Amino acid sequence: MDADRVGVSDAARALIEELKTQHGPIMFHLSGGCCDGSAPMCFQVGEFKLGGVDEKVGEIAGCEFWMDRDQFKRWAHTRWLVDVVPGRGASFSLEAPLNKRFLIRSSLCAM
């Protein structure tokens, strides 16, 4: 795991702290596919069952950040900042009822 791969904005960090207070320990899994895909999904630890197909790609604000290993291969040349924007998405992610949505902003890894 590259410790610098996943970063977090101040606004997202504040939201994560709020969600921890509300829900206890939480984690992230990066989604793929359509609609609300390619966005981080935030769950209580244990809610989403991780499997052998998943890879831990970082930690943000004390929360593990996971994604599908095959998907990771296609994202591996980039690094990501987890940010938050107004909105709610349509997912089971914990922040939606607060009318906020986590969002990935990406940059290239140094060659």
Added chain:
Amino acid sequence: MSAQVRPSSQSNGAPIHESGSFAAHMKTLERKIPLHARYGNFIGGEWIAPLKGGYFDNISPTTGQVICQIPRSQAEDVERAIDAAHAAAPKWGRTAVAERARVLNAVADRMEQYLPFLAAVETYDNGKPIRETNLADLPLAVDHFRYFASCVRAQEGSLGELDEDTVAYHYHEPLGVVAQIIPWNFPILMAAWKLAPAIAAGNAVVIKPAEQTPLSLLVLAELIQDIVPPGVLNIVNGFGVEAGKPLASSPRIAKVAFTGETTTGRLIMQYASENIIPVTLELGGKSPNIFFADVMREDDDFADKALEGFAMFALNQGEVCTCPSRALVQKSIYERFMERAIKRVEKIRQADPYEMTTQIGAQASNDQYEKILSYIDIGKKEGAKVLTGGVANKLSGDLSGGFYIKPTVFEGHNKMRIFQEEIFGPVVSVTTFDTPDEALEIANDTLYGLGSGVWTRDINLAYRLGRGIKAGRVWTNCYHAYPAHAAFGGYKKSGIGRETHKMMLDHYQQTKNVLVSYGTKALGFF
């Protein structure tokens, strides 16, 4: 609307639906019903306020303004809806197929009577242009109910004559109560894709619309509440974690159908695995649209059709699971083809969604808008070249707060993120190939397999590509057609199941085998 719903004014006290493009458009329509400032859940044929009293604001992406309030339902509301569905399911399951088909046809007729109105509401709620809701979303939804009305009438069980005295009968039986969670890109059409087969098959349904676009299905329910028997259709609104999870994880449902993305798809499968119930999932794709050199051999109608096929990435603002968001163009025609393709894209009219000449409208939500812009950003950072677009679009007047993005064409290669992830916006990433084998290799180099397009005048080539692409649908010399009676669904991580075809009835039915011996003699075993 029944008495359970109390229309109330917005929190800011401003009258709703009375100014702006939507209001002006509504004035032109003859047949309509009032919209309410606040909606209930539709449960057991009645409009029920959320039991804990919570609501959330529903925003029109055309203006960014609040247009109504929607129940922020919790587990108790979902339980109530499942109760209502269980109360209705046994009788509906025994109802003659002729009667079930009559109900579906009556729903279709009512939708057709109110089609321009429903189209206007869909545009208001989702942001897509009125041209599209009038000519595509609503007519397709109407036809879908009629299609499954006819499928269920024509469906037959089977019998197998195992020997002279032994017959295996196979009956179709409904599953009972099924859960459906639908997306926000085609709110009414996706509801129709799921409701029509489920209800035709004799099930009672609890459906949760997407939280970005809950209005149009509620308006539709109000229009058809006198047609569908109470409890057969139940609509619960709210957020995924608060309402979607209790629905999808309930031990009292017999099946879950979901359209969305992969992580939630896995979560739904996980809940279903606990209850050992089936799921159908449609989780999107990254569909390749392949143009062979011979499309440019003549400057004729077919070449024009292929160029339109390229521009199809912008349909519905790119918010389509099968958006042809990767274009593969044979190298020998690349320059000529792209010169014309870009001109075609630059002619796309993005304007007031209520004008019939507008071709693309607003993205469905702010977070979607932001995500698309973040993808345009990483595309540029990855070194992809912006051939056109690449920026947001600011419209004027009451549309200035809406979520508009210019149709964008990137040139790059298939290893870039913009070629691998569904952006769900009006963005296409273009690359080249030399040979059919290379085209196939690039087309299949994706985690997904939902849609694809092949454009060529050579039927043998089209056939080979059509069979070689690992995707559930290969549009051949066409794209973005969604007729009932053509199966739709994914290979690979794009999901499980096939919608928009009579085979979807099977996904909502049990098979009952009655094995009958007509012999009268003992076997002689004991």
